[in-house]
Structures are given as C-alpha cells and as structure tokens.
Amino acid sequence: MEEQIAKTLIETVNFAAIKHRKQRRKDEDATPYINHPIGVARILTHEANIYDIATLQAAILHDTVEDTDTTFDEIEQNFGSKVRSIVEEVTDDKSLPKQVRKQLQIEHAPGCSREAKLVKLADKLYNLRDLQRCTPVGWSRTRVQEYFEWAEKVVHGLRGTNKPMEDALDEVLKVLPANIDRHSHSTLLVNTIRTFLKFLKH
Numbered sequence: 434m435e436e437q438i439a440k441t442l443i444e445t446v447n448f449a450a451i452k453h454r455k456q457r458r459k460d461e462d463a464t465p466y467i468n469h470p471i472g473v474a475r476i477l478t479h480e481a482n483i484y485d486i487a488t489l490q491a492a493i494l495h496d497t498v499e500d501t502d503t504t505f506d507e508i509e510q511n512f513g514s515k516v517r518s519i520v521e522e523v524t525d526d527k528s529l530p531k532q533v534r535k536q537l538q539i540e541h542a543p544g545c546s547r548e549a550k551l552v553k554l555a556d557k558l559y560n561l562r563d564l565q566r567c568t569p570v571g572w573s574r575t576r577v578q579e580y581f582e583w584a585e586k587v588v589h590g591l592r593g594t595n596k597p598m599e600d601a602l603d604e605v606l607k608v609l610p611a612n613i614d615r616h617s618h619s620t621l622l623v624n625t626i627r628t629f630l631k632f633l634k635h
Contacts, residue, residue, distance in 0.1 A: 438486060445490045446471065448511060452501040459569035469559060470496060476555040481598045488548045491519035495552055499524045522549035523556070535583055542590030550594040557584050558598055561605045581606070
C-alpha cells in the first residue's frame with residue numbers, strides 16, 4: 434500500500450514537472466515554477482495534516498490545465514476522475530477577462546468541495562508568503578495590495594475548512610500590510626478613475 438502511494442505521488446510530481454518545465458515564478462531568482470505546486474502540497478501535509486492522496490495530487494496538478502497545454506481529460510486518464518474533479522474546481526477559465534476570473538473565485542469559494550477548498554487555502558497561503566518574502570518582478574506596491582485584498586476575500590469564503598491553515602493565513606494577513614503602501618486604497622481609486630476616463634476618450 435505504502436509503495437503504491439509513493440509511486441502515485443512521484444508520478445504526479447513527475448507529470449507536473451514535465452508540464453511546468455519551461456515556466457518560472459515571478460520572483461527575482463526566477464524560481465522554477467514546479468516549486469510552487471510542490472510547496473502547496475507540502476503545506477497540506479506538513480501544516481494542515483492532510484494526507485488524502487487525491488487532494489495532494491490535485492494540489493500538485495492545480496495549475497497544469499490553467500497554465501500549460503494539459504487538458505482535463507488528460508488529468509482523468511492519468512490520475513482518475515476524483516483528481517480531475519478537484520483540479521476542475523480550482524482552475525480558472527482563461528477565456529474570461531482577469532478581473533472576471535478573480536471575482537468568480539470569490540463567488541465560487543463557499544460552494545467548493547472540501548478538497549478544493551483545501552487546495553485553494555494552501556495555494557493562497559503559499560502565494561501570500563511569497564509576497565512577504567519578495568515582491569514579484571514588475572509588481573507595484575498597489576498591485577501587491579490588490580492581490581492581498583483579493584486573496585483575503587477568497588479566503589473568507591473558504592473558512593471553516595482547516596483551522597491550522599486558516600490560523601496561518603490570519604498571521605500572514607496581519608503581517609503583509611506592514612510591507613506595502615498603507616495608502617493604496619486611495620491609489621487604487623485614482624487608478625480606477627484614470628482607467629475609466631481613458632476608456633471614455635476612446
């Protein structure tokens with residue numbers, strides 16, 4: 434049994450590593466992208482005490498369809514229908530505008546399955562910690578603040594799923610604002626107005 438679990442997880446990591454092989458994170462070190470899904474799965478095992486194999490597989494695969502040429506059918510053929518279902522729940526529809534996708538994440542969060550909520554919580558925790566560690570290349574303070582505020586709204590809809598991760602997120606959400614622009618609400622408003630005026634000119 435243990436041997437099969439080990440083989441299953443290694444095969445999942447190998448699949449994700451191949452799919453993400455040409456991708457990098459947006460930090461200054463251009464960290465290999467595969468570090469992210471592995472890190473999300475590690476949060477689930479080491480901090481959330483989650484050992485359900487399908488959930489861990491979905492965590493490792495959670496960006497493959499959204500960010501590579503992977504299809505949901507491919508996920509199901511290789512890893513089964515349950516893993517596919519979880520990955521589907523956490524995958525944004527890239528055909529939609531970015532702001533629409535972000536709003537849908539907020540709206541859909543409360544209705545997700547427990548497995549999908551776990552993956553989403555771990556994903557947000559990993560990303561927020563990354564923002565604490567360093568600002569992504571090309572990101573302004575305003576953009577960091579916007580991500581912070583958006584992630585907090587998504588997390589709100591996921592609460593009641595896993596206390597250790599939610600407590601960890603609360604700590605991150607307390608600390609992060611100290612590192613970014615405290616006046617970003619007014620900055621965001623100004624930028625929104627400017628964008629609207631530019632649109633009217635066209």
